[in-house]
Amino acid sequence: MKPVVVLVPQPQPVERIFRPETLARLRERFTVVEPEAGDAAALDAALPDAWAVVGQPDLPTERLDRAPGLRAVINVEGNFYPNVDYPTAFTRSIRVLGCGPAYAQAVAEHALGLALDLARGISREDRAFREGRERYLGEGNADAVLLRHADVGLVGYGNLGRALRPLLAPFAPTLRVYDPWLPDAVLREADATPAGLDEVLSRSRFVFVLATVTGDSEHLLGARELDLLPEGARLVLVSRAAVTDYDALAERLAAGRFLAASDVWPTEPMAADSPFRSLEGVVLSAHRAGGIPAAFLEIGDMVVDDLELMAGGLAPVRLQQAAPELVARYRNRPAG
Template sequence: MPQTPKPLVILQPAPQLRDRIFREETLARLNEEFDVLDLEATPSGGSFRAALPDVFAIVGHPELPADTIKVAENLKAIINVEGNFFPNVDYAAAFRQGIRVLGCGPAYSQAVAEYTLGLALDLARGISREDRAMREGTERWVAGSNHDSVLLRKANVGFVGYGNLGRALHRLLKPFNNTIRVYDPWLPTSVLEDADLIPGSLKETLAQSQFVFVFATATAENLHFVNAEALDLLPPGARLILVSRANVVDYDALLERLAQGKIFAAVDVWPTEPLPADSPFRNQENTVLSAHRAGGIPEAFYSIGDMVCDDLELLKAGLPPSRLQIAAPELVTRYRNKPVS
């Protein structure tokens, strides 16, 4: 009896790397369940175009204008494995054709949340600052370096954005017994209240929080919305943690307030990466610097491959995906995130 052909999957993960997101056994699982056209291993534009009429899913980031999508009449899913929805896909055409658009953002959430908690504790207690001082022989012992230290426990906390990252950090903050206010214009207040959070405006969230975590994604509407006016709402000595998208922050205004000693900040994302060697941010002792490394750990990368296999197998069985993020038609074209190198 002839075997049923396996569904065809195009694998073209660049700028991601195949072996960074698929363990050997996970890649074997993918190949067992699907006929995989691996365009990282054997790049060929001709192979891609020839496969379009039969393709079941595309894992990666090729250019997909409307006319290309139309040819892919059996396509069920476009799976982003980099973490940002780029404008190289005609999303409206994909949705009209009933194609699922999925993203791997949830794979990074736990790693980013744990790192973010570490940044907050560092800002609260000056850990990396005093490490540098001790290496330089200028340390102050016992209480001598604790004049600006605070507790995270029971502190007023603000979240700017409550998506994957905010939810993951919220779970980690439970033992700290914080009062948490959230500004997220994409969520109804009932969702936040059901999570035991206090909904607030941006002004309320910034003005009443000793620790502020900026998780907002970059959109066409919110460029630099954490600007000078917003930063001036922060209480003196507030701790600002930036781990989502640089586009949402006015870094010139932030630098000015850091130089004046008004606030502390931990920054993992930058408008220009790598951060220029002569950037004045490198000279701010009240700032923890990080090279966009919060989420990119091996466990997070490998979880992408696991999620891809899980959801492809669900789709193959005629079931909806459950692990990857499902792109909302109302939002996906509004994102203005930059690729991460």
């Protein structure tokens, strides 16, 4: 008999994350059961036969107990949320997997675009041009800088940092990285200099904030840390808003100490009266760095590839596995 895959991807629509041919592969190799969104009774009825759950429904102990044959839970929204009884899953050798790597390339490219915008004032000068305030030649470049050979700092070197590193390589930066979860040797092998947070902030013209949010990293960049940035620095925020104190950030942007671009916000949608909407020194992005069609479709490909590997008695290789040592530290929450 085919292994049973319970497909409950909401809020992701099935057609967003599965190409037609990928969904056909899934249905050919597995028995796919699709409870209606929000139908708890239908989900509970499907669990006794489930070999894998694809989605992020609540899976406390009592639900996992209903699924004696469960071998995998795959989150297809993007993070490891506290919706699963992780200790029970680990005790029973249920793999808990996430699709975070699917977004890494898209976020990295967007982050690079934001950095180039900050370096050259691209969107700022576009707004000025449309309003009849354009400045020609050198007049509009008084604060322009080069990314090439710049001092660049990365705060965090997980999926996003690893995707961004090769995009920065052609610019030949001096690269410093702060990531307390990695040994220095890993960073040196990536041709980066391991450094403390204060050094990364104080010695970088460009800083990319790529860290996940944990109990230790909430407001990792507070007022003191933001004050370490050099005058005229460029700060790019593309991971999780909780890593940065946005009230302190707004104050420093208003004072013109440095420029910033952010794709993530403490409250989404952003309030209509948020001070960020009227600040000139910030590029605004509405949490759209990773959510592009190519990234969404990569999720389905990764899911089916790894399910087929596991059904064949092999380990998954494309999705990210929840680590027992780390998963309890995450403070992720669904976007929006």
